[in-house]
Amino acid sequence: MKVVLFLHLLLGDNQNSTSSSLTQISLADYSDTGISVANKVLPSIVGIKVEYAVNSLFSRNGSTASAEGSGIIISEDGYILTNNHIVNTSSNASYYEVSQATKVIVYLYNDKTEYEATIVGTDEQTDLAVIKINKTGLSAAELGNSDDVKVGEFSMAIGNPLGLQSSVTGGMISAVNRTVTDTDGKTFTLIQTDAAINSGNSGGALVNAEGKVIGINTLKLSGTGIEGMGFAIPINSTIDIYEQLIQYNKVKRPYIGINGIDLDEKTAEYNKLVVGIYVKSVEDFSAAQKADIRNGDVIIEADGTKVTTMDELNSIKNKHKIGEDMTLKVNRKGEEITITITLAEQP
Numbered sequence: 338m339k340v341v342l343f344l345h346l347l348l349g350d351n352q353n354s355t356s357s358s359l360t361q362i363s364l365a366d367y368s369d370t371g372i373s374v375a376n377k378v379l380p381s382i383v384g385i386k387v388e389y390a391v392n393s394l395f396s397r398n399g400s401t402a403s404a405e406g407s408g409i410i411i412s413e414d415g416y417i418l419t420n421n422h423i424v425n426t427s428s429n430a431s432y433y434e435v436s437q438a439t440k441v442i443v444y445l446y447n448d449k450t451e452y453e454a455t456i457v458g459t460d461e462q463t464d465l466a467v468i469k470i471n472k473t474g475l476s477a478a479e480l481g482n483s484d485d486v487k488v489g490e491f492s493m494a495i496g497n498p499l500g501l502q503s504s505v506t507g508g509m510i511s512a513v514n515r516t517v518t519d520t521d522g523k524t525f526t527l528i529q530t531d532a533a534i535n536s537g538n539s540g541g542a543l544v545n546a547e548g549k550v551i552g553i554n555t556l557k558l559s560g561t562g563i564e565g566m567g568f569a570i571p572i573n574s575t576i577d578i579y580e581q582l583i584q585y586n587k588v589k590r591p592y593i594g595i596n597g598i599d600l601d602e603k604t605a606e607y608n609k610l611v612v613g614i615y616v617k618s619v620e621d622f623s624a625a626q627k628a629d630i631r632n633g634d635v636i637i638e639a640d641g642t643k644v645t646t647m648d649e650l651n652s653i654k655n656k657h658k659i660g661e662d663m664t665l666k667v668n669r670k671g672e673e674i675t676i677t678i679t680l681a682e683q684p
Contacts, residue, residue, distance in 0.1 A: 367491075370491065370546050371493065371505075371507055373548065374493050374544055374545075374546065374547075374548040375493065375495070375505045377479075377548035378478065378493075378495055378542060378544050378548050378550070379446050379495060379503055379505070380445075380446045380447075380476040381409060381410045381446075381475075381476045381477060381478035381479075381542070381550075382407060382408070382409060382410070382446065382478075382495045382496060382497075382503065382541055382542055383407065383408045383409075383410060383417055383443050383444060383445055383446070383497075384405065384406075384407060384408075384443070384444035384496075384497035384500075384502040384503075385405065385406045385407060385408050385417075385419060385423060385424070385441065385442070385443055385444075385454075385468075385497070385540065386403060386404075386405050386441075386442040386444070387403060387404050387405070387406070387423060387424055387438045387440070387441050387442075388401055388402070388403050388438065388439050388440040388441075388442075389401065389402045389403070389404070389438060389439060390439050401439075404423065405497055405499075405500050405536075405537045406419060406420060406423035406424075406496075406497065406537055406538075406539045406540045406541075407419065407495075407496035407497040407537065407538060407539060407540040407541030407542075407554070408423075408443065408468065408540045408541070409478050409540070409541065409542050409550060409553065410475045410476060410477050410478055411467075411477055411478065411579065412475070412477050413473060413474060413475045413476070413477050414472075414473045414475070415469045415470045415471060415472050415473065415475060416457070416467055416468075416469050416579075416583060417443065417454065417467065417468050417469065417470065418465065418466075418467055418540070418553065418575065418579050419465075419466050419467075419468060419539075419540030419553075420464050420465065420466060420539045420540040420553065420555055421459045421460055421461055421463070421464045421465055421466045422464055422539065423466070423539055423540050424438045424441055424456055424459065424466050424468060425438065425456070425459040425461070425466055438456065440453065441453065441454040441455075441456060441468055442454070443468070443470050444497075444502055445472075445475070446502075446503055447503075452470040452471070452472060453470070454468040454469060454470045455468065455469050456468050457469050457582055457583060457586060458581075458582030458583070458585070458586040458587055458588075459582070460578055460582060460587070460588045462523070462588070462590075463525075463570070463574070463575070463578050463588070464523070464525070464555055464570070465553070465570070465575055465578050465579060465582070466582070467579050467582040467583055478542060478550045479548065479549050479550065480549060480550050480572050480576075481544070481545055481547065481549030481550055481551045481572060482549075482551075482573065483528065483551045483552060483571035483572045483573045483574070484571075484573055486510055486513050486528060486545070486551050486571075487510065487513075488510050488511065488512060488513060489509055489510060490509060490510050490545065490546065491507070491509060491545060491546040492507070492508055492509055492510050492530045492532050492543055492544070492545065492551070493505055493506065493507050493508075493532060493543070493544050494506045494507075494508075494530065494532040494533065494534050494538060494541060494542070494543050494554055494567065494569075495541050495542045495544065496534075496537065496538040496539075496540070496541025496542070496554060497537045497538065497541065498533075498534075498535035498536065498537040498538045499535055499536060499537050500537055501537075506532045506533040506534070507532055508530055508531040508532035508533070509530065509531060509532075510528060510529070510530055511529040511530055511531050511566070512528075512529040513528055513529070513571075514526055515527050515528070515529045515568065517556070517568055519556060524648070525555070525568075525570065526571070526574075527552075527555070527556075527568040527569060527570060527571070528543065528551065528552045528568065528569045528570075528571055529566065529567070529568055530543060530552075530567050530568070530569060531566070531567070532567060533567070534554050534556075534557045534567030534568075535557070538554045538557075538567075539554060539555055539556070540553065540554065540555075541553075541554045542554065543569040550572050551569070551571070551572050552569025552570055552571055552572055553569055553570040553572065553575060554567065554568075554569050555568060555569060555570050556568050589659060589682055589683070590655065590659075590682070590683040591654055591655065591657050591658065591659050591661070591663075591680035591681070591682070591683070592623065592624060592659075592680060592681050592682060592683035592684070593623065593624055593625050593630075593650075593654060593663075593678065593680065594619060594620040594623020594624050594625040594626060594681070595616050595617075595618065595619055595620065595623070595625045595630060596616075596617045596618045596619075596620075597614040597615060597616055597617060597636070597647045597650070598614070598615040598617050599614060599615075599645060599646045599647060600612055600613055600614065600615050600635065600645070601645070605635075610635055610668075611635050611637060611668045612637070612645055613635040613636050613637040613644065613645055613668065614635065614636040614637075614644060614645070614646065614647055614650055615633075615634075615635050616630060616631065616632055616633060616634040616635070616636065616667075617632065618632055619631065619632060623681065624678050624679055624680055624681040625678060627678075627679070628665075628676050628677065628678040628679070629676065630665070630667065630676060630678070631669065633669070633670075634667040634668070634669050635667060635668040635669075636650060636665055636666070636667050637666050637667065637668055637673070638664075638665065638666035639653040639654070639663065639664070639665055639666075640653055640663060640664050641664070654680065657680055658680075659680055659681065659682045660679065660680065660681075661679070661680055662677050662678065662679055662680070663677070663678050663679075663680055664676070664677055664678075665677075665678060
């Protein structure tokens, strides 16, 4: 039986008016969309199992631990995009130490074979990583345009939640350009969705109604009273990153070379300074040192745009390439000075 959802819309505000319109929306069409998307994308999503070495006060010889995640095939010859925190997580406590991944296993869709993967490159800043298996003829995912994502549109999360490989969950896009800070204090600009994302979904795909990848599932909010708040890295922001990871095994970024403190109006007034970024220290041999930026300078503009935080400064800096010039305006003991800095590669 075809299921039909009836949506009644009352027209007009005249009390004597009984005019109304009736719109029919077929739930069968929605179901067909989900089936089509799942069939298209599932062969491009992998399960990932990672083994770690754990050393503790209670085990002289050490022991092993494992974790699971997901990944997206980005080339037919075995390159897979995933999250950095899946394959490159290490932690320390007073009584134990967890190493970086010692072994990475990949599981393909409808294939029980275990494929051992090598870690090609990782980037902690964007929480992205690329791994590779020795296999060709894989189904690479089709990438969408995350800049075109609209609030309210269909979305599907595909991955390996809780070790249940090739699971799909559906929902909609809840928000775009959502600023989220993780438990390590790193801030990301993400797509928000209410498609269920659970442990193990990290590194999997968020896709649209055309079966195109629009995001990399990366985290969710959890706790009492929180439900349906998952987040994905926009796919457009990953392309340059994974291309560099494949080419250089790392991400090459432009670099200024300062440690700065954000000065708001209250802090600036208290210290008899101006609003901007206080240069606490300049790193030796850095681009900043070569351009004669000094301790105590307050950066107030970058490329003609006012800046008040290190995040704003870095956002402008990251639009440049290594070797390009960037113009900074600083306040030095009450005098405004314009400085041109040639950006170096971040060490």
